[in-house]
Amino acid sequence: MFIRFPLNLEKVSAKKVSEFIREQLEEAIILKELLSEEQLPSERELAEIFNASRITVREALSQLESKGLIEKRVGAKGGTFILPVTANSHKRTRAEIKRDWEQMLKVFEYRTIIEPEGAYLAAERITAGELELLQSYLDKSMEPECTREWFRALDVKFHLTIAKASGNPYCEAAVRQIRTKINPALDLMPYDEEIRAVNYGIHSEILTALKARDREQSREIMRRHIGNSGEAIYARLVAKG
Known part of the structure; x- marks a missing residue:
């Protein structure tokens, strides 16, 4: 017996690793699991957590920054910090x-x-x-x-x-x-x-x-x-x- 195509199948979608990282971090921010003014781990630490390159992590963080969800700060107390979601609504x-x-x-x-x-x-x-x-x-x-x-x-x-x-x-x-x-x-x-x-x-x-x-x-x-x-x-x- 032959199966009649097409079935209701989804096409293959090649998701970039940076997009995968961005989605997970964005969900955690939107769900308030990462709260305002909390500092994210460094790019090196995030790369280890996600088993990805620092360039890929940097791209994901850049996307989050463009959405107003995080902010990169320089100086002695610099780093990447979560911004208040409601303030940027x-x-x-x-x-x-x-x-x-x-x-x-x-x-x-x-x-x-x-x-x-x-x-x-x-x-x-x-x-x-x-x-x-x-x-x-x-x-x-x-x-x-x-x-x-x-x-x-x-x-x-x-x-x-x-x-x-x-x-x-x-x-x-x-x-x-x-x-x-x-x-x-x-x-x-x-x-x-x-x-x-x-x-x-x-x-x-x-x-x-x-x-x-x-x-x-x-x-x-x-x-x-x-x-x-x-x-x-x-x-x-x-x-x-």
Whole structure:
């Protein structure tokens, strides 16, 4: 029996090593795993980490610098430093978000499938240590000195911790992918005491459901939270524009 071609196969795409390095570092920055003012390892150290040449690493860093994600500084305290993503969010304009809104909608559809189910699983599998972590993120988000950048980082940590607590590595990987896509839009959202209070309230509801091991409630509150987030982004960045 012969297979009829063409099947739905992707063409070979030769990705440059520098692009591979750039993608990993950019994801870590967007997901706030590398925070503002943290210093990256030297080019030599990065070359060893990625098993690549220093020229290749330098090319990847140059791409990140052009996006306003890192900054090279000279002098005694020189090096390559992470820039605050929210401070450079103007590089991702409302026009860009609006232009790509149809694609963003697909990401939100995917999110409404993945994250609520992740919360459902986490309610059964989450550890005491992970519950303590979530509570610490909530507490830190309401501290007076919590900056916009740190607030956004805590939000990401909260969601990624729940995804990890699901005990399903595919779910965790999916949430990382989703947050990488939507964080640039979230970084354009306003930041004030009201925003902090609303975020604290809904995250507290999710945490309470997780502590109670209530799977259905955890899933439902997460679904509501995600829906509200998508509507807020649309109202602020698309409709208002």
